[in-house]
Amino acid sequence: MNKKILGIMSLVVFAGTFAMPVLAQTISVTPTSPPSYTASQALGIIGTLINYAFGFLLAVAVLMLIFAAYLYVTAGGNPETVGKANKMLMYALIGIAIAVIVRGLIALVGALLGQSISI
Numbered sequence: 001m002n003k004k005i006l007g008i009m010s011l012v013v014f015a016g017t018f019a020m021p022v023l024a025q026t027i028s029v030t031p032t033s034p035p036s037y038t039a040s041q042a043l044g045i046i047g048t049l050i051n052y053a054f055g056f057l058l059a060v061a062v063l064m065l066i067f068a069a070y071l072y073v074t075a076g077g078n079p080e081t082v083g084k085a086n087k088m089l090m091y092a093l094i095g096i097a098i099a100v101i102v103r104g105l106i107a108l109v110g111a112l113l114g115q116s117i118s119i
Contacts, residue, residue, distance in 0.1 A: 064092035
């Protein structure tokens with residue numbers, strides 16, 4: 001099987017595992033009436049989605065850091081492998097920084113609007 005297809009399928013299954021609790025919370029108890037959310041409930045759902053996305057991004061970044069460390073250890077002085085490990089390490093750290101900045105911006109916007117998003 002093609003490695004890209006296998007990687008995409010693995011990513012979908014892994015992401016679906018984190019999305020199931022969020023989807024389970026949005027199911028309405030009474031199927032005859034459409035759900036009506038207040039602003040605080042909607043912000044709570046958004047906060048839950050943000051928490052899951054943040055956790056997923058951190059998990060991926062940690063896996064990238066571990067793999068980059070593995071590449072460093074097994075490089076054996078090969079400049080190509082060391083360069084690949086450097087790039088992977090840089091991308092993982094940039095991903096962590098972006099995730100933290102976005103989470104902070106969302107909290108800042110919520111505070112400016114007077115709403116508290118539980119993140």
